[in-house]
Amino acid sequence: MCLAVPGRIESIEEKVAVVDIEGNRIKAMVSLVPEAAVGDWVLVHAGLAVTLMTEEEAQETLGLMREKYAVGDE
């Protein structure tokens, strides 16, 4: 339930941002990250941006989310 995904803010109007998450556009409130601006990366949980991230931090998370893991000979 505590899943959260990074995305980039495309626009902000009255505390509601349109966030591009891997090509999907969703609405998220930015009340908890008042300094957020268009172009910033944020982590979104349940329609709420919960923290700002750098592009590098966001890309690292997105990269790890796509990763498959192998320790043995799989």
Added chain:
Amino acid sequence: MPSETNDRFREDIEEARKLGAKIGRKVTLMEVCGTHTVAICKSGLREILPPEIRLVSGPGCPVCVSTQGYIDACIELASRPEVTVATYGDMLRVPGTRGSLAEARAEGGGVLIVYSALDAVRYAAEHPDRKVVFVAVGFETSAPATALAVKMANEERIENFSALFSHKRIIPAMMALLAAPDLSIDAFICPGHVSVIIGPESYAPVAASGRPCVVSGFEAADVARAVRMILAQIAAGESRVENEYVRAVKPGGNTEAQKLFAQVFQISDENWRGIGVIPESGFTPAKKYARFDARAAHGIEVHEVPEPRGCRCGEVVRGAIDPEECRLFASACNPVHPVGPCMVSREGSCSAHYKYRRQAAKASEG
């Protein structure tokens, strides 16, 4: 798949094995986050690590820690003709004493699936003829959305909105588990997105009790690194708070969210499935917002209700037993006919064990 991440993952596992050998005794690491439960089961991390390093799941799945009485109260509300119960999808199939929210909906009850508390308050604004009750479950990650929804309802006078509160605070639960004589927890893998809100410093009292606390992200590589960091602390005889998930968890957490909690909520005692009432382990609305508490708004009571016969979800939630130790597991209780919440929720231990560990067992037999 050769990659930089995979190299890091292998190196962390290798290092964890060495540290485990150096420690030379069995150590129990508990995670308290449903998303970690799934990541650990899915990656097979538990099986990759040597048996002396035991990973157990604690009360981290919000659906699973909700009491039977709370589920029953949600279902009772859904059966009232004027009420629409707005819930996260995870709660839909959890069995109450009689039926589930999904069954209540099939029988014509008002049940709406929402992605956020904010969707519930917007729905209430658009449907003034309905009494909308939001099923307010979840830890500090989900609580800010509820706080914001209540604040919006107050400011915009959306009086047909309320929430049935069962929000949980993780630190009092961790402290309560440490006091339990039948559990011996050596360290905690701390939840990443709860920590985004409350800040890693919040675990200081837990670490002060001699249990290392490492905040971890949600991918297998994150959890493997967190395990390595914990074992390094144990091997060195240390107990500190460390943060593996630096890309999202900042020092101090989200101060805006903390301000919102202080403004809209009061800290209250909460009842946890399998654990009971833990003092100061929950949030309910502050006096100013009391009319948005569904208990007051709808005169609904949450009763003490026994768990389903034979169901050991309570012990699974505490990390006292593995799902496989429950006699109902994978027989009478399965994903198609779940008996307890730990089999229903995707983040429940029983569901994750059923889905991934049985798969792994089959693969190794074949």
